[in-house]
Amino acid sequence: MAVFTETDAFLAALAPSGALAGLDLGEKTIGVAVSDLRRLVATPLETVKRKKFTLDAARLLEIAxxxxxxxxxxxxxxxxxxxxxxxxxxxxxxxxxxSALTELPIGFWDERLSTVAAERALLDFDTSRAKRAEVIDHVAAGFILQGFLDRLAVMRR
Known part of the structure; x- marks a missing residue:
């Protein structure tokens, strides 16, 4: 499939229903979040420890x-x-x-401040420093995906 730089083109390429994955790519980890089937709510899923691209991609495609x-x-x-x-x-x-390994469309969403928002949310829940380090990436992926889903909801109106 293709990589889409414009949100409208990405939306046009998506199947009308089905969950989406949000990814927060870091140098050492990839945070993964998934949406519900109706694309309303993002839920943090897991953090993939980066090894090399083929292994990282294989794990993401397993999840998909x-x-x-x-x-x-x-x-x-x-x-x-x-x-x-x-x-x-x-x-x-x-x-x-x-995109060379999957038919699924791939789009982008501005992630500025997603890690800051995730950190604040975890602090609000009085999460320990060790636990924050363990979950911050997939919580940030949840913020990224939720931002996209919120935009999608506005576009549906």
Missing amino acids: KARGLAGFVLGLPLNMDGSEGPRCQSTRAFARNL
């Missing part, structure tokens, strides 16, 4: 198959001024490489 996913939403780490830096280039390269 097991959950019958309709597509992937990757957090795009834009700079605060909206410009793209090396991390964006890395994310786009990951998406291109993943």
Whole structure:
């Protein structure tokens, strides 16, 4: 399938129903969150420890198959001024490489401040430092995916 840089094109490529996965790509981990079938609520799922691309992609595709996913939403780490830096280039390269292995459409969502929001939420729940370190990436993926789902809900109106 293809990687879509525009939200409208990504939405047009998605099946009308089915869960989506949100991904927070880090250098050492990939946070994964999934939506419900109606695409209303994002739920943090797991953090994949990065090894090498083929193994990372295999785990993501296992999740996609097991959950019958309709597509992937990757957090795009834009700079605060909206410009793209090396991390964006890395994310786009990951998406291109993943698209060669799956028919599922892949889109992007601005992830600015998602980790900050996840950290605040975990602090609000009085989560220990050790537990925060363990779950922060997939909680951040949940914030990324929920942002996309909220935008989708507004577009449906």
